[in-house]
Amino acid sequence: MSERYGIGEVAKKLQVSTRTLRFYDQKGLLKPTKAENGYRFYNEDQVQQLQVIIYLKELGFSLAKIKTLLQADHAQESLALLVNAQLQSNNEEIEKFQTQQKQLHDLQKILTKQSNLELTDLTKMMTNETILKKFRRRMLIYGLLLDAIEIIGIILVFYFGKRGNDIGVIASVGIMLLVVVFGAFKLSLNYYKAVAYVCPHCGHTFVPSFRTFIFAAHTPKMRRLRCPDCHEKSYCLEVGR
Numbered sequence: 001m002s003e004r005y006g007i008g009e010v011a012k013k014l015q016v017s018t019r020t021l022r023f024y025d026q027k028g029l030l031k032p033t034k035a036e037n038g039y040r041f042y043n044e045d046q047v048q049q050l051q052v053i054i055y056l057k058e059l060g061f062s063l064a065k066i067k068t069l070l071q072a073d074h075a076q077e078s079l080a081l082l083v084n085a086q087l088q089s090n091n092e093e094i095e096k097f098q099t100q101q102k103q104l105h106d107l108q109k110i111l112t113k114q115s116n117l118e119l120t121d122l123t124k125m126m127t128n129e130t131i132l133k134k135f136r137r138r139m140l141i142y143g144l145l146l147d148a149i150e151i152i153g154i155i156l157v158f159y160f161g162k163r164g165n166d167i168g169v170i171a172s173v174g175i176m177l178l179v180v181v182f183g184a185f186k187l188s189l190n191y192y193k194a195v196a197y198v199c200p201h202c203g204h205t206f207v208p209s210f211r212t213f214i215f216a217a218h219t220p221k222m223r224r225l226r227c228p229d230c231h232e233k234s235y236c237l238e239v240g241r
Helices: 007-014 018-026 044-058 063-071 075-113 119-162 166-194 210-215
Strands: 195-198 222-226 233-240
Touching (some): 007 044, 018 044, 044 063, 063 075, 119 233, 166 195
16 A cells, blocks of 8 residues: 655645645645545655646746646657747746846946936936837848948959959949948938937036047947046946937
């Protein structure tokens, strides 16, 4: 006769509460065996099933999915499908939290650089930052298109050069330079019109001249500028206008 375990014994053995085991019973995941005298107990197989339920729950599976798995005819195939789905769900959650972490870091930078920031100003700045991120993505696409045009121009130069077509070479170089230079200037101008900068010393938000903007050293989100308010030169945080 297999060994029997009371609900308290199982709870202690698996390090869960008796309330959790009763909840699993109510949800139909695993019902303890009922003896003739009305005593409810778990046998060894049921304890092992409870261990599986607890393990899957710790991995993030919902009770509904675990119940479906326990009732499935082909448990291994069903488990593989559930694992893939859970991995996808976890990746989405990780991406969401990474986005939140990045937003929190951006907010932290703004708060440390602007001591007199009002909540209305914060709302405006964060809205502008969201718009700026979308603008940066569009700029990246346009930049890739310019790169593609440049590559096509170089290919055409080699193509006409091998055939001794000097007019074709000159035309290819001229058109390529015209499109790339004009496109780069237009992209830079549009970007300039979309951004402002926050001084890390005094918290002043300002817009530099276009010439200064073009030639200043910069990182993806900061630019080395001189603040018109405190006149300190340093890397200033880039924000949307």
